[in-house]
Structures are given as structure tokens and as C-alpha cells.
Amino acid sequence: MVRYPRSLKCRNGKVVAVRPLRSDDLFPLLEFFGSLPEEDRLHLRVDVTQRDIVERRMNPPARWNVLRLVALAGERIVAEGSIEHRTFGLGSHVGEVRVIVAPDFRRTGLAEFLCRQILAHGIAEDLEKIEVHLMSDQPAVIHFFEELDFKEDGTLKGFVKDTKGKNHDLLIMSLRT
Amino acid sequence: MAAYPKTVQLRDGTEILLRPMREEDLEQSHRFFLALPEEDRQFLRTDVAQIENVRIRMEKTDAREHWRLVALDGDEIVADATLSQPRYGWMRHTAELRCIIARPYRGRGLGSIMFSGLYQEATRRKVEKLFGMVVQEQRPAVRMAESLGFQTEAVLPDHVRTLHGELKDVAVMTVNIKKLWRRLEDMMHAMDGHGRERH
Numbered sequence: 414m415v416r417y418p419r420s421l422k423c424r425n426g427k428v429v430a431v432r433p434l435r436s437d438d439l440f441p442l443l444e445f446f447g448s449l450p451e452e453d454r455l456h457l458r459v460d461v462t463q464r465d466i467v468e469r470r471m472n473p474p475a476r477w478n479v480l481r482l483v484a485l486a487g488e489r490i491v492a493e494g495s496i497e498h499r500t501f502g503l504g505s506h507v508g509e510v511r512v513i514v515a516p517d518f519r520r521t522g523l524a525e526f527l528c529r530q531i532l533a534h535g536i537a538e539d540l541e542k543i544e545v546h547l548m549s550d551q552p553a554v555i556h557f558f559e560e561l562d563f564k565e566d567g568t569l570k571g572f573v574k575d576t577k578g579k580n581h582d583l584l585i586m587s588l589r590t
Numbered sequence: 591m592a593a594y595p596k597t598v599q600l601r602d603g604t605e606i607l608l609r610p611m612r613e614e615d616l617e618q619s620h621r622f623f624l625a626l627p628e629e630d631r632q633f634l635r636t637d638v639a640q641i642e643n644v645r646i647r648m649e650k651t652d653a654r655e656h657w658r659l660v661a662l663d664g665d666e667i668v669a670d671a672t673l674s675q676p677r678y679g680w681m682r683h684t685a686e687l688r689c690i691i692a693r694p695y696r697g698r699g700l701g702s703i704m705f706s707g708l709y710q711e712a713t714r715r716k717v718e719k720l721f722g723m724v725v726q727e728q729r730p731a732v733r734m735a736e737s738l739g740f741q742t743e744a745v746l747p748d749h750v751r752t753l754h755g756e757l758k759d760v761a762v763m764t765v766n767i768k769k770l771w772r773r774l775e776d777m778m779h780a781m782d783g784h785g786r787e788r789h
Contacts, residue, residue, distance in 0.1 A: 456758075459679040466678060476646075501643070502636040503750035506757075541757070542748055567744020569762060571719060575678040580683075585746065 415530065417482075423521035427486050431530065434471065435479040439492065442483070443467055445490040451517060455575040456548050457513065476500050480534045484514075484523055491515040494527035496535045496543070500588060508540040536590045548573055549582040563588045583588060594659075600698045611658035613648065617722065619660075620644045622667040625692060632752045633725045634690070659661065659702060667779060670694045671704040673711050684719040685712050701734060704778040709770055713784045720767060725750060726759045739769040 418432035446461035451569045454555050459466050472478035484492040498508040535543050563586040572583035593639045595609035623638035636643045653676050661669035675685040724731045740763035749760035
């Protein structure tokens with residue numbers, strides 16, 4: 414079992430503490446999402462500026478296994494990474510990861526650290542395949558996951574709509590554990 | 591249009607009642623799933639031989655997110671179709687279609703009747719993209735989807751594990767909404783007046 418919090422010295426010289434999200438993290442989490450550039454928020458799965466959506470997201474649906482980690486620099490949340498999978502049915506061997514990092518903590522090793530933590534959790538949960546769903550117009554993010562050995566499974570045209578109503582293609586990548 | 595319940599006729603004149611699924615359908619729904627051959631059941635999303643899983647499935651019948659249409663011959667459910675549309679998030683303009691038909695009712699026009707019901711609900715909700723997820727080696731399901739105008743857009747390797755523990759690839763099939771309606775209209779026309787609502 415991994416013990417949290419874990420500490421990481423990032424390449425920007427700052428030290429962060431990584432631990433599972435807690436129920437009292439709502440306001441720092443809303444602040445984190447609110448501080449992201451609009452361009453980044455457009456690429457997220459839900460509109461994280463809405464409190465009810467963020468609250469709902471903090472409570473996983475019944476029979477889902479979700480690990481949601483946050484990285485804190487002092488009191489400030491600077492990244493969130495999660496892995497989730499169903500505990501029932503035909504797809505219970507497939508997990509999905511998501512990672513969001515504040516602009517000043519990108520290319521500091523934090524995203525990779527968070528990803529490795531959540532992937533290790535997925536492997537410990539006996540997941541056989543771990544997916545990431547992205548908009549296909551995010552080359553830097555795609556490259557990041559390729560470096561972690563994720564391979565492209567397919568692209569679904571016009572499958573995602575950003576918060577401004579524009580349609581994008583959905584890219585599905587996966588990693589065999 | 592889609593005022594339920596409504597009675598329709600299959601090609602052979604059998605009268606079928608269509609209506610959205612209700613809470614009290616639990617036992618009939620479980621009987622319907624149990625009567626499916628294992629070959630069909632192994633590709634369903636959950637193990638519906640367990641009544642608890644059928645109950646959870648029904649509890650998830652939140653009309654906003656999962657809209658379920660059932661077809662009844664007398665008191666027995668003979669087909670179950672679902673339109674699932676995320677309530678929020680980046681795929682809120684899409685909906686997944688699923689349809690299961692009891693073996694004795696296949697090849698009688700019930701599939702196009704069920705898909706017409708799903709189509710009408712999708713149109714009412716202003717859904718822009720429709721898709722289905724089919725285990726690729728389940729050829730009859732793929733052929734049924736293709737006959738409705740669906741095309742394979744991506745194949746997700748090893749995406750499901752069957753009740754026997756085998757990993758199978760899943761095809762994500764999509765369809766243009768107008769094309770789906772044209773195909774359904776052609777099918778209804780070929781049914782020579784059957785499959786339509788009785789007045």
C-alpha cells in the first residue's frame with residue numbers, strides 16, 4: 414500500500430505534497446479549476462467552474478472504484494490526477510486516467526509523478542487496460558501519454574463538445590498493464 | 591409521434607405494446623434476460639442473470655440519462671432498448687443506443703420499431719451524435735447495426751471480458767441521424783404498413 418502524503422520536489426524548485434482528495438478540499442479545488450486558463454478548461458470533460466458539477470465529481474458513483482489524488486503547494490492545489498473503473502460488468506478490467514496540472518507546474522515532473530502513482534494503483538487493482546480520453550487537438554498531452562507507453566486505440570469524430578459549444582474529435586489511447 | 595403506451599403490429603400481425611420501462615417491470619425484465627440464450631447474455635454489460643443487477647439497472651433508469659423502452663407481448667417483455675445520454679460534460683450531445691430482442695421475435699421487424707422509438711427520443715432531446723458499442727465478433731449485431739446505417743469508427747481492443755473470462759474487441763459504431771431515419775423509413779415501408787401505430 415502507498416502511504417500518503419508523498420512529497421515531491423518539482424523541477425521548478427517547489428515542493429508539493431501528494432495525497433488523496435478529501436471532502437474538505439472543495440474550495441481549494443474550485444480555486445484550482447478557476448485559475449486554469451480558459452483554453453485548458455475547454456479541454457476538460459466537464460465544466461469545472463460550476464460548483465455542483467465539481468461537488469458531484471467528488472462523490473464517485475456507486476460500484477465505481479475511484480482514486481483521486483491532489484498535489485498541494487502549501488494550501489494551494491496545483492494538480493489533480495485520477496483513475497477510475499467499474500467494479501462490475503464486462504468492462505471492470507478497464508480503468509481510465511485523467512490528469513490536470515496548473516500551468517506553473519507543467520514540465521516540472523509533477524504530471525509524470527501523479528500519473529505513475531495512479532497507474533500503480535490501477536495495476537494493484539488488477540486492471541488489465543488503462544485508457545485516457547483526450548481531444549485529438551492536444552499534441553503535447555498526446556506526446557506525454559505516448560512517453561508513458563500509451564498507444565492510440567481510435568478517434569471518434571465530433572464526439573466531444575467544449576464548453577463554448579465547438580465539436581472536437583475524441584482520441585482514445587490505452588496502456589496494457 | 592411518440593405517445594406511450596402504444597400498440598404496433600409486427601410483420602406477421604402480432605400486436606406488441608411499446609412503453610417506457612417502469613419500476614414494477616423488475617420481475618418481467620429479469621425473466622426476459624433469463625430467457626436469452628447464454629450466447630446473447632455473455633455480451634451484455636452486466637450479468638443480468640442476477641436479479642440484483644437487473645434491479646440496479648432499473649434504478650439507473652433515470653429518464654434524463656437512461657431512457658428505456660420495452661416491448662411487451664401480453665405480459666411478457668420481448669425487447670428492451672436504451673438511449674443513454676450524459677446529463678453534463680463533453681459528451682452531452684451524444685447518446686448511446688442499445689437494443690436486445692428475444693430470439694423468437696427476431697427477424698419480424700421489431701428491431702426497426704425499437705430503433706424508431708430510440709430515434710424519436712434522440713430527436714426530441716436534440717442529440718447530435720448516436721453511437722453503439724458492439725462486440726466485434728458478434729456478427730449478427732454488427733450486421734443489424736450496419737443495416738441501420740451504422741459504421742465502425744474505432745475498435746477498442748480487449749475492451750470487454752465475457753462471463754467466460756475471454757477478452758473481446760469492441761467496435762464503436764456511429765450513424766448519421768438523418769441516415770438512420772431514412773433507413774428506418776425504408777424498413778417500415780418494406781413492412782407494408784405493419785410496424786406502424788394502430789389508430
